Amino acid sequence: MRTQTRLLVVVTAGVALAASACTRSPTPRSTPSGSTPSATAPSATAAATGTPSIGTTAAAPSSAPASTSPATTTTTAAAPVGTTAPATVTQGVPACTGGQIKVTPGQWGGATGHIGGAVLFRNTSRSTCSLYGYPGVAGLDSAGRQEVQATRVPRGFIGGLPTPTSHPTTVVLAPGALASAVIEGVDVPSGNATSCPSYPSILVTPPGTRSSTHLALAVPGCGGIQVHPVVPGTSGGQL
Numbered sequence: 001m002r003t004q005t006r007l008l009v010v011v012t013a014g015v016a017l018a019a020s021a022c023t024r025s026p027t028p029r030s031t032p033s034g035s036t037p038s039a040t041a042p043s044a045t046a047a048a049t050g051t052p053s054i055g056t057t058a059a060a061p062s063s064a065p066a067s068t069s070p071a072t073t074t075t076t077a078a079a080p081v082g083t084t085a086p087a088t089v090t091q092g093v094p095a096c097t098g099g100q101i102k103v104t105p106g107q108w109g110g111a112t113g114h115i116g117g118a119v120l121f122r123n124t125s126r127s128t129c130s131l132y133g134y135p136g137v138a139g140l141d142s143a144g145r146q147e148v149q150a151t152r153v154p155r156g157f158i159g160g161l162p163t164p165t166s167h168p169t170t171v172v173l174a175p176g177a178l179a180s181a182v183i184e185g186v187d188v189p190s191g192n193a194t195s196c197p198s199y200p201s202i203l204v205t206p207p208g209t210r211s212s213t214h215l216a217l218a219v220p221g222c223g224g225i226q227v228h229p230v231v232p233g234t235s236g237g238q239l
Contacts, residue, residue, distance in 0.1 A: 096121075096123065101124070103204050103206060104119075104122070104215075105120070106119055106234055106236065107235070113188035114156075116182060117217070118234060118236030119183060119204050120178055121181075123177050124175075125175060128175065129172075131171045131173065131179050131230045134229050134230070135204055135205055135227055135230065136149075136203075137183055137202055137225070139225055140199055141199065141200070144214070147197070150183060151225070151226050152227055159235065169229075171230050171231065178233065179231065179232055180231060181229060185220040185225040186220060186223055187220035187222060189222055196222035197222075198219070198220050199220075200216070201217065202215050202217050206230075
């Protein structure tokens, strides 16, 4: 009887131990201090082919060259010596028209083989206007036909622009004011010539206009005739 009782106690204790073992939780494994799980490295294939990673945009290289707009240069040519400038507005003063200008003879004479003088340009209108450049001058024969055109030069023996000026200047004419220009020729034959052509009259056109005036002023033509620019006053810049 005692033997049976001891066996029952041993069996009961073993069952209790077994049950206690089944109810225990396993102790978790600790992570080493300072260690952080690493992120997955990007694909080596993507790095090699240049494929951008997600979330970035690769800038496409520009194949077209940068364009350069050509400068537009704008260039205005000055009227060359020996020509008449077209009608323009100077400092708010319009160019004279043919209807505003009356052409008349000025002082005329000669010395040492040079004959000529001044031609006058009077503003007969009620408005101020301006003249610039050389008058047109033609030598006429006895029938009034044009024989020669005067050569336009800054100065000559009788008059013209003062040295060293080479370009005409604008002459502003108030109502009734006068401007003038010198016309001259030479009556001394040159070389083997024994005489010179002579023009009994001339045809004069104010600068910038188409209105011509016939003047009974004789000019010799050995070597042609000359005309100088319009200047203020009545002397034509006579020297």
